[in-house]
Amino acid sequence: MTNSALNRPVRKAVFPVAGLGTRFLPASKSVPKEMLTVVDMPVIQYAVNEAREAGIEHFVFVTGRNKGVIEDYFDVQPELKATLKARNKAEMLDVLADSQPEPGKTSFTRQQEPLGLGHAVWCARDIVGDEPFALLLPDMVMKSSNGGCLKSLMGVYDDTGGNVIAVEECDPQEVSNYGVIKKGRTIGAGFEIHDMVEKPMPEDAPSNLFINGRYILQPEIFRLLENQETGAGGEIQLTDAMLRLCETQPFHGYKFEGASYDCGSKEGFIAANVAFALEREDTGPIVRKIIEDMLGR
Numbered sequence: 001m002t003n004s005a006l007n008r009p010v011r012k013a014v015f016p017v018a019g020l021g022t023r024f025l026p027a028s029k030s031v032p033k034e035m036l037t038v039v040d041m042p043v044i045q046y047a048v049n050e051a052r053e054a055g056i057e058h059f060v061f062v063t064g065r066n067k068g069v070i071e072d073y074f075d076v077q078p079e080l081k082a083t084l085k086a087r088n089k090a091e092m093l094d095v096l097a098d099s100q101p102e103p104g105k106t107s108f109t110r111q112q113e114p115l116g117l118g119h120a121v122w123c124a125r126d127i128v129g130d131e132p133f134a135l136l137l138p139d140m141v142m143k144s145s146n147g148g149c150l151k152s153l154m155g156v157y158d159d160t161g162g163n164v165i166a167v168e169e170c171d172p173q174e175v176s177n178y179g180v181i182k183k184g185r186t187i188g189a190g191f192e193i194h195d196m197v198e199k200p201m202p203e204d205a206p207s208n209l210f211i212n213g214r215y216i217l218q219p220e221i222f223r224l225l226e227n228q229e230t231g232a233g234g235e236i237q238l239t240d241a242m243l244r245l246c247e248t249q250p251f252h253g254y255k256f257e258g259a260s261y262d263c264g265s266k267e268g269f270i271a272a273n274v275a276f277a278l279e280r281e282d283t284g285p286i287v288r289k290i291i292e293d294m295l296g297r
């Protein structure tokens, strides 16, 4: 494979949203966790906005049972639009327009059983086709003052091509919650990745740099996922297939400097709500007051 084949533009992004979200039961019985809001915007919208900011043109959602409302959310609501127009609610109409992908720019496919993240990604293979793609785990909501995480990842990809993944530092004692990488030589804004381990014990971890849920991957990953055996947790693990891809293709990393919130966990979800609400004009003052009152008590 020539280098230029590994350097093609990234036009599509995959959003796996088929997980059961058991950490958000009972809410996730009927509300997909991706539709829970950070302040007033569903978690999924943050990831879509980040992808849009990075220049992504087509949005591929891998959904599951009870997730149909995600497809409805990205549709137009003519009655709502007409009512807002009749009431001169121009600001709300702008909010709706901003959240709306262009017609024909979304695709939805189903992961019929939640067999793991690797399997969910594999379910997008026909829609993505033979081209590199971005992968965003919507649970991870990113906050950055310096452009979105995927946009920075694209910057590294422009220099390196191949496969690029974003990482962040964590407490070394917490590595067993994550996929962790071994860092090599620095190249521009990124660095080589020599190894990856899914959920290692702290004493076996190659670093405290964890994979934070933003990737650019070459389509060969689909072929490897096709026959990937189950790994940690009895699930088909994306990290296992990436490790095999690493043997034939370059992998680079980018260290994200902003903050990420794991909105698939209660702690991360609450932290994201506080962090985003604090910096907004409409909600910041009340959140600050609550915190000050509680600390003063």
Ligand code: UTP
Pocket: 016, 017, 018, 019, 020, 021, 022, 023, 024, 062, 111, 113, 114, 115, 116, 117, 119, 120, 137, 138, 139, 264
């Ligand atoms: P998680 O392991 O965090 O999600 O998957 P989960 O299984 O939904 O959550 P819990 O542990 O039961 O609370 C990370 C991402 O991968 C997707 C999830 O939707 C989430 O975006 N995923 C996971 C799938 O799409 N399919 C799967 O089989 C597993």
